[in-house]
Amino acid sequence: MRREAAPRPAPARPAPLRAVLLLIALFALVLGVVQLVVGAAPGVPEWVIPVFTLLFWTWAVAGLAAWWRRPTSFLGALLLLGSLAMFAAGVGNLGHPVLEAIAAMFATTLLAVTVHLLLAFPSGRLRGRVPVVTVVLGYVNSIVLQAPLFLLPPDEETLLGVVSTMQSLLGLVVVVAAAVLLVGRLRTADPRNRRVLLPLDLYGILAVLLIPVSGSLLPLLGADPVGVVAAQLAITGGIPIAFLIGVLAGGFSPTVEADALSSWLGVAGSPRSAVEQALARSLGDDSLRVSYWSEAQGVFVDASGAELEEAPGARLREEVRVESRLVGAIDYDGRMVADTEAVRRAGRVLALALDRERLTAELSASNAELGLSRVRLVEAADRERSRIARDLHDGLQVQLVLLALEAQQLAHADGTTAATAAAATGLRRRIDEAAADLRHLVHEVLPSGLIERGLTAAAEDLIDRLDIPATLDSDVDDAALPAATARTAYLIVAESLSNAVKHAGARSVAVRLRQRSGVLEITVGDNGAGGARIAEGGGLKGLADRVDALGGSFELTSAPGAGTRLRAELPCGS
Structure with a gap:
């Protein structure tokens, strides 16, 4: 009998968030339209302003999508910051001196934002000292070392050259470190989460390496300054597109609040796996695993009662308790879920369900052990059958054969009377019948053909x-x-x-x-x-x-x- 799945409650977005996102979208639309209306300054190719505007809108759309799907994540803000950096870089082509100064000030900020976005994806937070230092150095390179390049007078050529060299070297260190970190994250990611990380990480590795070196490499290949800018814009514009691919593919799952999660878990007739699935979707981690505390075994077990070991590496475990009694745990990838408080809230919602499933898991473990013990009993009975069959075949049957030979010798011995010979022959015949019955019994206990052939x-x-x-x-x-x-x-x-x-x-x-x-x-x-x-x-x-x-x-x-x-x-x- 097929059971139709009950509809899942959709995670509601509060009205203020919808209003904020709508205002941001309108603001981005207006800025882009203004940029298009003003148009390019004399000497600037006509395609430059539309391309900058399109990329600005692409970053803004990606930021709004991230904010909508994960309101508590910082990723949406990072993507919107990237859209502002793209807009600031583009207004330098409008021909106004103030706007040109703004563009010069934020010329390399987008690279720092890109590195921050890639290393913080998908949880929105940086984990570990090396990623934090890498991002900080990226902003230092893009803001602190960029400031002297437009603040110092042009006649300070020596100082400007030193600052420019420092900025190039530090930028190279930042992008190489970011690429190494992204490769390491892909290698150690859970297979179920790798599909979420793959589009953005692979493209990000190429982008952070190609953006800084393209300015020096492409001129060697014959590209003019306009071609270099076009190539860098194309590479940069792929970052939000790669992010949107991850969003539309369903990997970057929306989060829900505790009340929606409670309604989801309370659907009548939901299978046990729906609990784990609901948590995985609500927290945005497809590798999330629910385990149950077995008091009898003193270990965490899965739904089938099999023992679970604590996973190494970036995986974290949040214990779930009913009052002070341990009932289970939520194992999740700390790189995918940055908000530990959200996991705790989900655990509190799930506590009673986990306690019920803990008892079910213990029963499953007992049933599994009972099944194994029954198999062992069958195997032990078969071994005993084999022993009995060997003892009968090698012991009693051999003795019967020897007795039959002795009866035959007695019947044919010299001096044996006719009556004694007849009795010995009859005895031999009965021994042969007993041996035949014994062979039949041995065959019933353990057929030789089954063992041998x-x-x-x-x-x-x-x-x-x-x-x-x-x-x-x-x-x-x-x-x-x-x-x-x-x-x-x-x-x-x-x-x-x-x-x-x-x-x-x-x-x-x-x-x-x-x-x-x-x-x-x-x-x-x-x-x-x-x-x-x-x-x-x-x-x-x-x-x-x-x-x-x-x-x-x-x-x-x-x-x-x-x-x-x-x-x-x-x-x-x-």
């Missing part, structure tokens, strides 16, 4: 001994079957054939053995009287319990007059 050969032996027509269709790799699986499959075939002949009066029977995807499928069908059932204490009941202990399935279809079909599946993976 595998399941298919053992099933063939069973079919060959039948008095009715029978077929066997098998594609089993006997070498790959676990001993418990092969033994159980043999018992199913043997019991089914015995019931078909002795009880159902079948005229024919068909056996099929199929091995696929780690499962052994056994099907036995006959055209007998039908009406078989799994009765308590019967052979089929014992087989059904054995199959269940191994984690398989057992199905019997037997309508009166319509024959019997038994189908079982057993795990046979490594």
Whole structure:
């Protein structure tokens, strides 16, 4: 029966935020239109102003999208700051001296903002001393070292040259450090988060390396100053586009407030995985994992009861408690979720649900352990069968053979009377019958064919001994079957054939053995009287319990007059 998923409550944005974003959008639109209306100064190519305006709007749209989807993140502000830097750089082409001074002042600010944006993505905050120092040096290079270049008089050529050299060297250090940090972040990122980081990080690595070197490299390749500016603008404009690709692809998930999360988690009928999924979407970390505290084991476990180890590296763990009692934890990537208080709030919302799921996880662990113990019991019983069969074969059967030889020698010894010889011959015959019965018993306990030649050969032996027509269709790799699986499959075939002949009066029977995807499928069908059932204490009941202990399935279809079909599946993976 298919259950339709209940609609998820959409995260509501407060009215003030919508108003602020609308005002910013209108302001950016007006600034861009004004820039287009004023137009380029004499000597400036006509395409320059429209390109600067388009890039300014692109950065602004990306900033508004980031602010909308993650109101508590600093990324939106960074992107909007980048749009202002782009606008400031563009107004220098309008021909006014004041605007030219503003453009000169903010000529390299966009590079510092780009480095800050790349290293802070996607959480919006810098983590670690090296990223913080890199960003600070970027702003020092773009603001502090840029100021003397437009404040000092032109005749201070020596000082201007020293400052320009320092700025170039420091800029090179900043962009190389940023590229190294981005490569390291991609290498250590969780695979589920790498798809979020990949578009912006890959493009960012190329951008921060190409922007500063293009001014020196492109002239060597024959590009004029206008071509250099066009190339730098194209590279810079790709930063917000790469960010928008990540947003539109769904990786940069919107965050929700605690009340919306509470409504989401409270949807009736939600599966257990929906709790983890809701948290991952609300906090923007697809690798987020919910674990439960097992008091019996003294460790954190997953929903199935398997023990979880604390992940190394940038992953953090926020413990969840009901009053003072530990019930679970939220494991998340600190590079994806910067606001630890948001994780704590989510944990408080989730506490009661986690406590309930903790008990479920402990029950799952107990069930798993029970299943393993049942498998161990089956394997122990099979080992005991093997021991008994070996003892009977190597001990009692050998003794019977020796007794039969002694009886034969007694019957043919010199001086033996006719009566004694007849008695010895009769004794030999009874010993032979007892040995035959013993061999039959050993075969029932542990068929030699099953041990020596595998399941298919053992099933063939069973079919060959039948008095009715029978077929066997098998594609089993006997070498790959676990001993418990092969033994159980043999018992199913043997019991089914015995019931078909002795009880159902079948005229024919068909056996099929199929091995696929780690499962052994056994099907036995006959055209007998039908009406078989799994009765308590019967052979089929014992087989059904054995199959269940191994984690398989057992199905019997037997309508009166319509024959019997038994189908079982057993795990046979490594």
